[in-house]
Amino acid sequence: MPDSLAAGAAYARFAPNGTPDDMSLVVSPVGADTGLRIALQDLRLGRYYAARDLLEMTGREWGLRTSRSNLLAAGAGEPGIFKLWLDQEPNSPDAAMMWARVLTRAALKAHRSGMSEDVVGSAARLAAKAGWRASELLPECPVPWVDKILLAQLPYPAHMLDPRARHRRMPWDELPGGRDQGMPHLGPWPLLGEVDARHPGNRGGYHAMRQYFQRVRSTGAAMDFSCWMVLSEPSNPELWLLPVYALVDKFRTEYENDGGATERFWQTGVVGHYAVQAYNEWFAQLPPAEYPWVSMADFSHLAHALVANGETRMAADVLRAMGPYVTAQPWKDVNTILGRSKDWTDGFLTLRASTLRRWPLTTPTT
Template identity: 35%
Template sequence: MPMPLSRPVYHPAGHDEALRAVLQDLRAGRWVSTRNLLTETPDWGLWTQRTQILAAAVAGSDVVRAWRAEEPHSASAAVLHTRVLVERALRAHRAGHRQTNDLWRDAVGACSTAAALSPEDPVPWICLLSLAQLDEGQRWDEHRVAPPEPMLFPGPWQLLAEADKRDPGNREAYHRMLQFVYARRSRGPLTEAYNFVQWASASAPAGSPLHLLPLYVRVERYRRESGNERALDLHWISEDATRGALRALELWFDHTRPGTASLLDLNHLAHALWGAHQFHDGLRVFRALDPFFTTVPWTYRTHSPGDADAAAEVFVQARARCLAASRGPG
């Protein structure tokens, strides 16, 4: 019988051991290992994931600026610099900072520079998609393009198409589009979000992380309803919730290598399977996660959303329930 699972820990790099080592260097102001890692990154999906994590970790420092000063023609440095500027603009927007518009403008300019240096890279277009959520009134023409299907909404569809052309089904690109929908409709029903994720996942191939998108919208609805008892009953043990969790397991988890998967995706799937009382399948995902976890979505099951310790406790309880079910009675 496998040993009991360990106490979960959070690390943005998760199972990506190479990225964990590089993050330590970059936070200490050393960028050479970052350059080497990005040079060796084999595909756009992993490139997107690594650049996002690296930029979030050093958005408050000038280490990437130092790299660009040393290697001004480096496409990798330009992309990571763009990532940092976008992260700063998004953080300023969330904080209601008066410099948000200036940071936004700088980030848009960096996107253009990075796209020119590396025209095959989806990340500059993903960054523009990220910034689209700041245009809350959809004043920019590129943020209110007609949708590809009548049931969808006007939005930055051309930006998504550019990212999709370079890396079809890119996980972050579609999540950024979903965040745009949330910003467009910050209150009320999530009809537009549901329509979008159903459209996105319907034609996705087996193994695509787009099959996880409906689970995210379900969690967002639960969060907006403050996790009341009615939401609990309807969300997690309904036929629709169970079908969605099992579909994501079959079409994504069973076709992917968990070691390279997004930690957020694995946590959302484990959470959905546990909530739907699919404990045996849930345990498979918990084992793939070991020893890592993310606070979301578990934090929404606590009385203190944002408390990492409380989220970890819910995670441990859910995992223990799945483990107990796998052992059977007695």
């Protein structure tokens, strides 16, 4: 179990009087990663130097490289800043990777916004080409392959994203062993295999695969994949969160257009099982010193599932680890679907304060 006092260190900094009501609220996926926050601020001012330094410092910490590059691409503002960087440093693996990341996001955005097939196809080709260049410059990096899994969501044959497709076993999109391994769904398994070959259990790669099943197959397929993964006891503890994310997607799909949505969904044994499992197998093993580099989205999803299922003691531990930070999801969508107040942050602040008061720092954790 995490040391409750250590887990509450960040919380205490923002609550000088020791009361939950004093803690501020910062809605941000960045959390306490100061270097990432500075790099994002720099990008929004049209400068890439801090991002370049951050990625250089991140080095071959592949998991952190994947998550930081994703947030840099998402929060940069004007994506052309990465093209400027690449033009200035054409042989930079970091610049090439970031340009591929923003082009991948642009292709997905074009598809989801209903742009023409020609526009989406052109965007996809540009993203794939940039990804191949990034792989050439740093072959051992998993990030370009994570992007290929994301591009597999587009309405084109996914094997076209795989330069080694001709040399692989067929059918290309069937998991070796298929039904014998308990996973019958077709998907871009060779692309995930390339990610695993470079960084086994890469969080970004497996969430990209979950998103593929959710968007291309079905909510049920995404749930099957996520549950199948944790049954195999993943080497990366972060992957214990996969079913929690899949449950949020299931809730959205089943209740988004249903005015009779209730909270009973979150009070079921299925939610409780996967939330407590993720707490025990991931969060409880996590050294507090690593909290600043943990995905704030992971913290938020776990805290939400625990508190919604009535596991408030465990939720209090996670909320303290989050400090003043939170991501809008899943709180915002769940709040909207359940027909609560328009400002989800009001409900979150009330919930956080009541949970932390009920389980103060002095409460022993067993």
